[in-house]
Amino acid sequence: MELELPDGKILSLPDDATGADAAAAIGSGLARAALAVKVNGEVRDLARPLPEPSDHDGPAKLEIITDRSGEEALQLIRHDAAHVLAAAMMELYPGVKISIGPPIENGFYYDFDFPDGVALSEADFERIEAKMREHIAADEPFVREDVPARDALDRFLREDQDYKVELIEDLVRNDGVPTVSLYTNGPFTDLCRGPHAPSTKRIKAFKLQSVAGAYWRSDSNRPMLTRVYGTAFFSDKELQAYLERVEQARARDHRRLGPQLGLFNFSDVAPGMTFWFPPGTQVFNSLVALSREMGVPRGYTEVKTPQLYDSSLWKTSGHWDKYQEHMFITESADTPMGLKPMNCPGHCQLYSLQPHSYRDLPIRYSEPGLLHRNELSGALHGLLRTRNFAQDDAHVFCTEEQVQDELEACLDFAYETYAIFGFDVRLELSTRPDERLGSDEQWDTAEGHLIQVLDRKGLSYDINPGDGSFYGPKIDLHMTDSLGRSWQIGTVQLDYNMPMRFGLTYTGADNVEHQPVMIHRALMGSYERFIAILVEHYGGELPVWLTPVQAIVLPIADRHLEYARSVRDQLRAADARVELDERTESVGRKIRDAELRKIPYMLIVGDAERESENVDVREHRQGRLGSMPVGDFERRLEEQVKSRSNP
């Protein structure tokens, strides 16, 4: 057979050649370094024969995977490490049932079901890692075996490996596979489709990281398994560097920085709800102001609707049936009422309280209203998932003909907003969920609209099947936090259901009543979540226009206080957010404290500055900018605020 190498050379090999043979044919050094081969994009074990060449496609493209192949190579040894972990667990915990153990981004995991009474904790890692090291030192080969599904099934039935049995049964039932592959390393054999490196010794550095619960097949009705997370690298140095990166990322965590910088904090008396200190409130309000400012030229008008509604409204909207478990329900005079988890039903009600002509559309109601959602306690996560929050929320009521333009305008608005922060978002199209309102035809239309606008704008997106809202499909805009976890920021949702359920109408040019279409959209999403992302994105060093304290005046000695106050007052009169450090402390101390607070500018004033009516400007982390008239600094600040420049 003939194979094409990455440099274009053609390699000729006997028809029964393996990946290892191919590597050896290229060079003996490469043969030693090889972990696997990649044939036409498929990564395969070295020991497996290369796939039969197909006649019409020309020579297959061959690549040798070594420890320098990046992510693909890491995935191999991480998958290997998962098997070594399982091998160790089988020996240390007799009777343990194994399920699945894939490589994931930055590492791997393996899910186990322990016999009753056994609970694994991180304290056990040392013992498990020691056992894993034994298997690695023994350099056990990974041996692949393709066996009839029936044989594999018998084997795992004999071993009481229920989860493996279920996996094989599903493979046979759903995919009709005749054979499955088994991989053996040392005493351990696992159902696995591979591929693997040739032997355990290729795992040069690994570490178990955490233990967590995970439902079998992600289904909360099925047993909770014990998941062990770990990672592996080709050298201890890379492993240490990775662990250090994770540690540094933790320092950017908004849950650490927020309280540290005096922005917000949480209390046990209101789990999942934020207490905002004045500086945090300032940041919050600046973002609300940004949304208002950008909304006006785009035709948005602000409204205010109630917090608490009679259950009849939630029954009309469908929330009572489809969303009640996430709602805070209360009652007044024996009437059940619900705190709003979304603004849309209130906006529909508002729309219905006035007559509308086609000439009025599109109507764009915005409201940064406070929402309450009763999230599962285990889902709460700092500012990123709270039980009360406000959004830069708006609802567009328009005609069917206007839908495409309005959707496009929403996406443009979103990208213009993110550009201010230098954010790069990832798009997801979330389609119809199992629990939903409306007909399939409606969903076809709505999903079709979203796909059309995405394609028209040439935006690339992932599909998230079944994750749409119960009233309509949506385009979600995602960002990642400091630890790489993805969070939904913005959303653009298309809804035919609410207008219908609320009986919303407008009078058309034909003098007949028509039903408007509704677009739900939030761009920053929840202000709470957005601030979390911002704090982590900027490492707490917010841009001048957003930061709560833009400058702090630092007098050298107490005799400069009077001048310092006049500087502060002058700048405050120009709308700058300026503080004065009145403490009787050394200059070094005042500077240090201001640096730790990440205040962008320190204005040092002493005898010389009082004399010349200057301020000596020091920039956060940059150092001295030099002495300048107060007016010059004022203009510098104004310019940065106006341009919303990023640091």
Added chain:
RNA sequence: GCCGACGUAGCUCAGCUGGUAGAGCACUUCACUCGUAAUGAAGGGGUCCGGGGUUCGAGUCCCCGCGUCGGCUCCA
């Protein structure tokens, strides 16, 4: 919600096998009046998350509750 871990001063943490609660920072007071990342000294501050239990005695051991953290998506 579920699995595991954790919860000691405002913050970061120490407190060995049960025997009278500690440090640094922060805070208060006093002295120093200082030129670009910590002046010195003294002092105040605790429901050891809450409730129950074991014990002569519980921050420490056991049970229950609350909260926080990691995870429950990445398909053998």
